[in-house]
Amino acid sequence: MKVLITGAAGQLGQAMAARLRDGHDVTAWTRAEVDLTRHVEVRDAILSLAPELVINCASYNQVDLAEDDQATALEVNAMAVGTLARAAAAVDATLIHYGTDFVFEGTATVPYRETDTPAPHSVYAQSKLVGEWLAADAPQYYVLRVESLFGGPHRRSSIDRIADQVTAGSPAPVFHDRVVSPSFVPDVVEATQFVIRHRPAHGVYHCVNTGHATWLDVGREIARCLGLPESAVTAVSVRDVPMRAARPQYAALDNSKLAAAGFLMPSWQDAIRRYLSGRA
Numbered sequence: 409m410k411v412l413i414t415g416a417a418g419q420l421g422q423a424m425a426a427r428l429r430d431g432h433d434v435t436a437w438t439r440a441e442v443d444l445t446r447h448v449e450v451r452d453a454i455l456s457l458a459p460e461l462v463i464n465c466a467s468y469n470q471v472d473l474a475e476d477d478q479a480t481a482l483e484v485n486a487m488a489v490g491t492l493a494r495a496a497a498a499v500d501a502t503l504i505h506y507g508t509d510f511v512f513e514g515t516a517t518v519p520y521r522e523t524d525t526p527a528p529h530s531v532y533a534q535s536k537l538v539g540e541w542l543a544a545d546a547p548q549y550y551v552l553r554v555e556s557l558f559g560g561p562h563r564r565s566s567i568d569r570i571a572d573q574v575t576a577g578s579p580a581p582v583f584h585d586r587v588v589s590p591s592f593v594p595d596v597v598e599a600t601q602f603v604i605r606h607r608p609a610h611g612v613y614h615c616v617n618t619g620h621a622t623w624l625d626v627g628r629e630i631a632r633c634l635g636l637p638e639s640a641v642t643a644v645s646v647r648d649v650p651m652r653a654a655r656p657q658y659a660a661l662d663n664s665k666l667a668a669a670g671f672l673m674p675s676w677q678d679a680i681r682r683y684l685s686g687r688a
Contacts, residue, residue, distance in 0.1 A: 409604075464488075467536075468484035471652075474653065475531050475652050502604075506551070510532060520661050520662060557590075582627035582643065589616035589663075599615050614666065617663075
C-alpha cells in the first residue's frame, strides 16, 4: 500500500514510519521538508503522489504557547487537517488523524467515551477539536484520540521527566488530583496497524492504554519499576502550579469502542513496565 505520513520527525511519526516501512511504500514528510500550512502545495503534492492512506502525525502541541499563538495552532491543528482530508478524498485515500483528551472539559468522574460532548477550554484544545471536525471531510477517516504520549524516539514526555528525576535522586513532583490514561507510542502504532488492516467503522476512537490513574499513581508505578521507593515522587496539586492554558483535570478516556472493534490496548501499567525495561 502507498502510504503518506506527515509529521514524520515527531515522537509518533518516526515510530509510525519505521513500523509501516515493513510491508508498505511509505513517503514520510517532516515539517522541514513540507510545510502543511502551504495548502495549495500540499494538495497538489498529494494529488501527484496519490497515496492510498494518509496518516497525519503532525501537531502543534505547545499548549501554553498556543494561548498567544492562536493563528499557528489553528493553521497546523485544524486548517492543515482540512487540506489533508480534502486531498485524501480527491484520491480516494483513507485519512488517519490523531486527536487529544484535551477536547473534553475535564470535570467528569468516569472516563470519557467518544459519544461524550467535547468542551475544550484552551486554544490548543479548540484547534484540535476543529481538526477532528475537518478530518471528516475525508469520507474514509479515523480520528484516534491519544493522551500523554510516551515512548518513541524522543524523551520529552511527562513519564520521561518523572523517570529522569527519580533516577537522578531528585524527588519528582506529580499531580495527585489530575487523572489520565497515558498512551504508549508502540501500542498506538499497533492500534493504527489494526485499523489499517481491519477497517472498522469510520469515525472517532479513543486510543489510550487501558485504565486510568492520577499522575501520583503513575509516578509511584514508575518508581516501583525502577526499584525505587514510592517516596521518590511527591504529590502536588494542579491549583498550586501556574499554567497559561487550562488543562482537563479529569482526562481519562474509555477505549472500549476500540476494544469492541477488535483491538485491546494493554494496561497503562504494562505499557510503563515495557517502556522502562527497554529504556537505557
